[in-house]
Structures are given as C-alpha cells and as structure tokens.
Amino acid sequence: MAAERAETRQARYVVGLMSGTSVDGIDAAVVRIAGGAAAGFGTGGEGAAASGNRAGSGGRSGDGQGSGVPAAELVAFANTPFPARVREEIFALFDPARATVDRVGRMNVRLGELYAEAALAVIADAGLTPADIAVVGSHGQTIYHAPEPYIEDGRDLRFTVQIGEGAVIAARTGIPCVSDFRVADMAVGGQGAPLVPFTEYLLYREPDRTLLLQNIGGIGNMTVLPAGGGADDVFAFDTGPGNMLIDGVVTRLSGGARTMDAGGEIARAGRVDGALLERLRREPYYARPLPKSTGRERFGAAYVEELLADARGRGMADADLVATVTMLTAWSIGDAYRRFVLPKRVADVMLVGGGGSYNPALIGFLKEELAPHGVRVLVQEDVGGSSDAKEAVAFALLADYAIARRTNNLPSVTGAARPVVMGKISY
C-alpha cells in the first residue's frame, strides 16, 4: 500500500512557515519535495534504511525515488521581520495575565494574514504561483507551552498554544494549509516538542557518524542521530535557553534600542563572571530527565529581571553580564551532551542551526565546551545549508506528511504513546 502510494506521488512544491520563540519575524521557505511522505516510516510504512544522504537545509537530500527517504530542495527563502507593534503585542501575550481572549483572538487572525502575505511573497520569489503549491505548513507563534503532566479530575490537561489562523492562510493564498501541529502529539501524552527531529532523522542521518543537530533559536534544542540508527534510536530535547537570555538581557540593558548581541560583540568585550555562572547553572531544568521541553515560561522576562537584579547587586558591567549568559548558553549545551548523550553515545560532529550560528562569541564558547570530548562543531553554512531556513523547511516537510495522512511525530523524542498525524488542515 505504502509503496503504491509512493509511486503515485509526484515531486511537489510546499511552503513552510516558521516564527519561533525569538519573535524576530516570519521565516518562509519554498521547498521542492520528492519521495518521502508516501513511503516513509509511520502509519503503514517501514523504517527507511539509512542512505547516507544529507541535506543542508539549503541543499538537497534523499534520492527522491520513492524509497521513503525524501528529497527536500530549498527553492526560495525569505525572512520578514514582524512590524515593531506586532512584536510588542506578541510579547504581551506571553504573559497569561495580559493575554486576554480578545487580544489572543485578534492576534490569531492578524498573524494568519501576515503568514499568508509572507507565503505569497516567497512563492513569487521562487518564480511560482499559488497554483503550483501543494500545501502550506505553518508552525504559528507559540504564546504558551505547558508540556508537563497536569492532572485534574484524573485527566491530563497539559497544553500548548500556537496562534496564526490556518483558515486565514488558506483563504488568502488559495492553498490548503496545515497548522497547529503540536497538540496532536500532546493528545497522546507527548511534550508536543521538539518536532523538527522527525525531519532531521529523514534528512540528515548517516550510517557511520553520530550527529548532534543543535538548534540555537530562542530556546536551544538538540537532536541525537546515532550512526546507522533507526527512528526509535533518535532522541532529542530542549537544552535550555538558546538566544533568549542574551536577547533579553541586551534588550533590557539597551532600553530596547537593541534586541540581540549582533555578531557577539558585546559578549566579546566582556568577561565571564564565574560566581554568577555557577549560580545560574543550578537551574533545575538542566538536570531534568528526558523527555523535556521548555520555553519563555521558564527563561523569559521574569528570569531576565531576576538576572539583572542579581547583576546590579554585584555591580557587574553590562558586557560582563552578556558574556556570562552567552557562556551559560554554551555550557548548557555542553552539559546536555555530557549528561544525556555521552553515557550512551560518543558523537562525531555537532551541526548548529538557528540564529545562534551567527553569534561568533557563542559558537566560540561552544567549541571550547565540546573540544575536550572530540566533537567538532560546525554551523549549517559550513555544510552548504542555511541556519535561518532550516526550521521553515522542516514545517514544509511535516505538512507534506500530514496532507498525505502519514504520521509525523517521533514518540521516542516527545514521549508520545504512539505515532500520530500532527497538523490541522484548512482547505
């Protein structure tokens, strides 16, 4: 059955839309997909044999011959920054006390409109028209993520909220839209995150090398692809803050004039404060067992305020505080490797994606963390990929599976009881 479908599915163009926890804007990708969804693992399919293919997210992968290993070629990519007012309003919605239902409802529709515009623009960039696109996959904007079991009246009420109305995207573009992926995994007991490891398993696994794929977005997350391993051998989890503390501290210290430590320049001018670093390492999340995921609820505004108060109490220079949180971020990734990966596997390479790739201070610290373990640290650009586009490509692929009614979660990663088809379809 699966093989039959594989042969009948043609190469298709799919749009992936991502706006992450950094709230820096909308990443939009047009991806040409061949093979894969119709014959991959999941419902009705078998685990595809590792083929040694690797995709830069900006490159090609798979053989596209219906073997179950998809080929995903990035055709066009664009990042559209959020208008400042929209960004501010999204930050307000991270605070449950301010996220009133009218504000959430309005932003849900506004984001649908903005996502549709971003999709139409990237389709035009690709030299295509909406009629050429099979499906749009839209992650949406996470405004709250509460993945821990929350038992009331014997029922587990864990939840996650991603907004950006798929019905609006479908209506404006005329293309079917798959959105709101995470809830289906949570409905069967999963964390609803991280989801990208499913696509990393499809696109990056190698027979002879154990790879660590580290995303450094707002939150940091790591995927471990054991050499020659199957889907059940993959594990992945959120390592802790990605750029979230760096961005938060820089924004507060500059009174909002800057939102990131561009080029890692502030950190490079500062010195790491050993005592503060030591205190920050005690955050219990780092030692929490897997599966685990996290977000702004833990490392957002309240955490940054506490940090600033502590730094002021110590009379720390601004640059020293930025250097210290940059080091903490790199340490949390090294710590995750030592704590959760090393006991099982020795990795060969860490491939870094997400905006953190563009911060040389952070990447420098990360290399120092992992060098003693013999792990080489590369960024996506080193292998012909794109740190920026990777997650948008992933949501194109996840939507491609959803529309083909194929399962697209990894229970070994999220802790879900079983594979499910994630994503709600608006025709």
Ligand SMILES: Nc1ncnc2c1ncn2[C@@H]1O[C@H](COP(=O)(O)OP(=O)(O)OP(=O)(O)O)[C@@H](O)[C@H]1O
């Ligand atoms: N040139 C740069 N120098 C330093 N940092 C940068 C640079 N470019 C991007 N960044 C960092 O990357 C962040 C954006 O990363 P990215 O777009 O991967 O996050 P995201 O997708 O929103 O997050 P997540 O993956 O957690 O959902 C910015 O907020 C900034 O901190």
Ligand SMILES: CC(=O)N[C@H]1[C@@H]2OC[C@@H](O2)[C@@H](O)[C@@H]1O[C@H](C)C(=O)O
């Ligand atoms: C709930 C949520 O939006 N989580 C994001 C966030 O940003 C990074 C990390 O935390 C990861 O768990 C996830 O995103 C990516 C796209 C994922 O699901 O793989």
